[in-house]
Amino acid sequence: MRIIDIHTHSVFFTKGFTKAAIDKLAKYSKSLGIEKMVNLGDVLVHGPTPNAAQCKSINDTTKQVMKWQPNFIIGFCCLNPNLGEKVMRKELDRCLEMGFKGIKLEITNNSRDAVMKPLMKIAEEANIPVLQHTWDTKGQAMRKSHSDSSDTCLLAHRFPNVKVIMAHLFGIGGRGILEAKGLSNLWVDTSSCLPFDGLVETAVDLLGEDRILYGSDIPIRELGQCIGRVTGADISTDAKKKILYTNAKNLLGLKGN
Template sequence: MIIDAHTHIWGGRYDDSTRTLLRACERFGISKLYVSGLRSHDSDESEIASLNADVYRFMKEQPDVAEGYCYVNPAHPGALNVLKRGIEQYGMSGMKLWVATFCDDPRVFPLVEQCIEYRIPILIHSFHKTVGQLPYETTGIHVANLAERYPEAKLLMAHFGGNCYHGIKAVRDYPNVWHDFSGSPFRRDDLDYAVEQVGADRIVFGSDMPITYLVNYGQVEEAELTAEQRELIYYKNTIRLFDRGLSGRPS
């Protein structure tokens, strides 16, 4: 069983994106997808509404496969209402933050507090780059700040922070931070390093589809993992992460 906790529908490319996602499910035995809509780095209110509507449409068309993240721009004054609509009306399962603000910006705090109340995870794009860093692109340090402030929040730091030797180190002491290794810039031993630092029970499988899939699948298959650890990463940790009976604070 495989659950992909990090996939996308690209704005304006609904048919192409969803066709790719469903084809991957059929070819690679993926049981469930968690999907967010993305387009502009600093989406306005109308684009946010359109992207979330695309995800909701996919959820309705594929109820056995698709779950949604509500994508919000914390800089918008109506961001909290967008989140409530996504969770309470659309039935989405998490919140997605991208690059409009750092994840520890005070404007994010009301959103995080609402997610804590809902007991839903927050998928946070996180990337540390040598060149090309976007102005408000979150790194592991920002995730650590948010985890420190809200230990009961369930935070999913995407992409191992873009550089696992930077991102994982920043958050390894915060048990309310989970990790995915979605995307393609990773080396063979990155997953082994992450398991060594934070344990297999805080890592979930994500691909960044429709951008890539096999790179991330290969990471798991080639890593020095036990069968039990592979099961944790492929699906068991994701089930636990999205369990609304559990908070981010360890029992």
């Protein structure tokens, strides 16, 4: 089956940042049917709250990876909403000029914080999706910067004109799926955690097969396992095709068949 991987970190704490490593990754990925890989950047290399120069450096690394594999790697721009509208706008404009297709948000703040308002405004103006790291953090101190599914869903609810990708289906679990019900501008990616059975089926039942995107979160995860959790799910072949490829193609506005 054809695959677009919406959630990867092909450079991780600087590891993998050579042309040879990226070429090897692309070759192996293509052998598994992966046609495109969204590189979300080496987002934690400078810690959880990168400053403007550090965000720029992360995005420059992504740009270089895109240059090495131009028909394979798609870049998302790493931003820190705490830095304010002016700084974010400048960096996003720079990244958009370089061909980036979306925004990646990690753990700089909670997605229900007020600092998200200017970010969502510029995302709406640019008409690009925002991928937000999300985990089941309800009741935990870490929620201050690690958004819970209820936080990311609230973000999507507050900004209905922005396409929001809630990362980590296997990290948000069954409650996260329930939180996401009824949000037509929200997608969930299948990345990370371990392949516990029943979650893809539940997501398809409750959110619909058009709302799920395949993602791996490599190198933290193993690609075969990540693909198998979708191809091995008890859902229709059409649903698998949509999750693995078509939904991401449409969301990212990729041309071709």
